[in-house]
Amino acid sequence: MRALRGRLLWFVDDPETAGEAAHRYVEDGLLVLSGGMIQATGEAAELLPTLPAGTEIVDHRPHLIMPGFIDAHLHMPQTQVIASYGAQLMEWLNKYTFVEEQKLAQQGHPEKLTRFLLDELLASGTTTAAVYCSVHPQSAEAFFAESERRNTRMIAGKVMMDRNAPAALTDTAETGYADSKALIERWHGRGRQLYAITPRFAVTSTPEQMRLSGQLAAEHPDCYVQTHINENQAEIAFARELYPDSDDYTGIYQDFGLLGAKSLMGHCIHNTKHEWRAFAEAGAVAVFCPTSNLFLGSGLFDWARAKRECVRVAVATDIGGGTSYSMLRTMAEAYKILQLQGQSLSAFGSLHAITRGNAVALGLDHLIGTLEPGTEADVVVLDPAATRVMAHRLETARDLAEELFVLVTLGDERNVVATYVAGERAGA
Structure with a gap:
């Protein structure tokens, strides 16, 4: 004792x-x-x-x-992408992120990045995070194994991505489904490990992969879904071009059964009124990534609007578009983003957000954040x-x-x- x-x-x-x-x-x-x-x-x-x-x-x-502290969205493969100069989202992904993520196919590289990430999170006081691994199933395997060794409560998943990325960094709809299902069966609920079904975003998944991602979510309703939405105007236009039959960007995820109470939707900067209503009705979580949104020039998250629409909000570092592993530093930037919109955030509100607030958003407030x-x-x-x-x-x-x-x-x-x-x- x-x-x-x-x-x-x-x-x-x-x-x-x-x-x-x-x-x-x-x-x-x-x-x-x-x-x-x-x-x-x-x-x-x-x-x-x-x-x-x-x-x-x-x-x-x-x-x-x-x-x-709890971090609701970050990327394990991007610890060596942080502080990459001068690009907005789509160019940044192609110029920096996809280049580094291909390295996770190399033996020992996922283990190296995982050890570094968990060291930095714990040094920053963060004990739980929702983590994107790479498209390689061994990246998620390495992450969960190291998290289990440290006995940390983590949420993670293998990225599913079968188009609009380098060939060396894509799976297929079928292999993405099979690999994710095997990882769920091996890791979800094992000790303190939890799984997130992780289609990167609609831009990098075909309709068939989105369908199978939704099938996974239906087969494993206790798993999370994590993805990106409405971060950047060029991204939004591309997604709408790829899915012209959906009502809007949020509608893409709705159409494939990926918008629900366990859905952690990264960014949500440019949500429309219709999309906010869809989030509220589904119980989906809008994940606010302050340092990333500023660094990539994506826009200002409207927290007051999310609250008015009765949408749950979580806060995250979004390493490596984000520029600090510290949730304290992240909330300092959140304060400034809200100030620019005539909104205020008290110190108590900030500390609640990165403890109980994020735990509530993740549905884990009976276990952590208190x-x-x-x-x-x-x-x-x-x-x-x-x-x-x-x-x-x-x-x-x-x-x-x-x-x-x-x-x-x-x-x-x-x-x-x-x-x-x-x-x-x-x-x-």
């Missing part, structure tokens, strides 16, 4: 709607961990006398202890004064909300003191 002592912060509701009642804060708290689960959460003075002899007490005071007893012990310990600039600024902070806003605005992986995965300290 292990107990972490420090300032505890977690959420039980959305602060944008529930206000101060949405969060729980314990100034001198204790988080009791055993068997990979949170056993007790509360005041240190009350819980310390109840601990059995031999309990390891890790004193993280005065640091902040929160649920591990410090409630009976949930999985994925935890991040943060030092809000980790840098000279932050320490200097915090000398004038008047309350917790102001301290947390500094953390969200200026924070990154340097603020992460420790990350615990199922109760064990990562990298220890």
Whole structure:
């Protein structure tokens, strides 16, 4: 048994709607961990006398202890694509991404990229992510095997892509279906691993591959579906050209049974009113990727519109179009994107988004994104004064909300003191 002592912060509701009642804060708290689960959460003075002899007490005071961060969309093959200069989406894919993704056919390369990615995520306090692997089934195999070794709760899938990509980087409708089905049977629900059926986007899948992707989703309704939509105007025009019989871009996914409550739809920047309604009716998740949207010049995600339309939103780094593995850095950019549209996002709202908010969007809030007893012990310990600039600024902070806003605005992986995965300290 292990107990972490420090300032505890977690959420039980959305602060944008529930206000101060949405969060729980314990100034001198204790988080009791055993068997990979949170056993007790509360005041240190009350819980310390109840601990059995031999309990390891890790004193993280005065640091902040929160649920591990959650990233709802990123690409394992793109860790060496990040910071590639000067292109918008379609050119960027062909010039950089597809070139690097072909390398995952090389023996040992998926393992190398997976180890790097998981190292960076855990160093940034991220304990769960929804991950695109490459078209090669061995890339997903390598990712799940390494995630299992580390006991991280991850969602991942082999990309399905049978046109408009280099020949060396395509499968077929039939092999994409068969390979994905085999990976589902091997990995979905094994330990902490979960599978996402992953047609990259409508542009790179034929109607037959889309049909078989929908068939997979129908055969495995507990699996996720992850794909891209309405990121870039040229992409939208191309998709509409390829699928002229569908009502709109969202209609393409609807027509093939790929829009549902387990669908994680990356970007959604240019959704129409009709498309927002379709998302709401299907229960689909719009995934907001702030740093990627800015870097590729794709546009500004309208979070307020998504909320008005009753559409669930998740937030993500979108490595490697995204420019930081840190969910703190990601939320700093989200704040700016919303400011440009006359919208605001509080520090509590930001931290909720990357913990309980993303867990709710993924349907995993009964397991992760919280410090409630009976949930999985994925935890991040943060030092809000980790840098000279932050320490200097915090000398004038008047309350917790102001301290947390500094953390969200200026924070990154340097603020992460420790990350615990199922109760064990990562990298220890």
